Amino acid sequence: MKITDLQVIPFRVPRRPFHNGQCLPETSVLQTLTKVITDEGAEGYYFGGRGHGDQDGMAPDQIAAMTGHIKNLVVGHDPFDREKFWHWMWVANVDENLLSVLDMALWDLQGRVFGLPVHKLLGGCRARVKAYASTFPNMGTPEQYAEHAAACKAQGYRHYKIHPYYFWDPVKKAPDPGRPSHIEQDLxxxxxxxxxxxxxxxxxxxPWGTYRTYEEALRVGRELERLQFYWYEHPMPEYRVAAYEKLCNELSIPILSPEIAAGSLYTRADWIRRGASDMSRIDVLRGGITGVKKMVSVCEAFGVKCEIHMSGFANLQLLAATSEDTCEYYERGLLAPGLDYDAPPPYLQAIGDPMDSDGFVSVPQEPGLGYRIRWDYIEANRVGRP
Ligand SMILES: [Mg+2]
Structure with a gap:
């Protein structure tokens, strides 16, 4: 089998944004479907590729790179040679998101050809994964966070993660791009x-790296320890690896990082070696399923947790091929009162991460990543057809 084409199809989807404590009126955003096409008719797909999860379509420059030099690299080659492409892309300094998107579309393709979900190709380990409720930042007042946490518990969640106040002043209720952090309100x-x-x-x-001083990060960490929090994620900018080393030494609560640092497993292995984090963190847009699976092995060898960042079909397939001892949770979100997380986007027949009343999500068992695609919606809402 040979790859004959690599296409990116942009199309419009409605979205109801949640921003700074409120649901805003519905708007329309661009989603993309990346499609690998082969000479035998088999295809592989991946939705999204920019920003968070798999709900944000790629930007025009990313689409141009994907359908330009990346397509030229892979056309004519065997679509099952993911490992070869993965190494090529790093050597060629290809954008990490783009090499990830290609990798995931190729995993989807192989799953469809073999009639197996991706986690069975990787080596299945579990069909259900523990989930946690992950809030939007600036979700409301402390009371609103508290009510939401109680509602999530009633729904079945056993773990709740707070994204507190950032780029927003909770006292003035106004945008706030920088210093100081709002640690009193966060606490x-x-x-x-x-x-x-x-x-x-x-x-x-x-707090998504928004504590700009070590002292703030330490002070909040001490209070989180007193409140018996499980992990303290990405407190400071992730360029300050030495400050993370110091924080890990000082606090007993596990530091979970790096979250958004580039460099896939290469960066994260170095953080582990330096003792800059207690638990590691990665997602499928930082090296694809191939890169994250490698990172899970690194973590297993060091006896370090590898908590998977963000929601999405590919993250969940990957999780289903890992042990709970290393990758414990699936991040379900982002959530906020008034947003219906369980409604599928209009281009899919079903969400990929339905949760039961015990707080577990079940892993899609369809071939590939598990998308049940509504092609009629994509065709009807396609943008810029050539
Ligand atoms: Mg995070």
């Missing part, structure tokens, strides 16, 4: 959530 949220959720709810905290 108010943590205390209110612990009180509402009870001691048996696992809680974690992610």
């Amino acid at each position: 108010e949220v943590c205390r209110a959530v612990r009180a509402a959720a009870g001691d048996d709810m696992v809680l974690s905290f992610d």
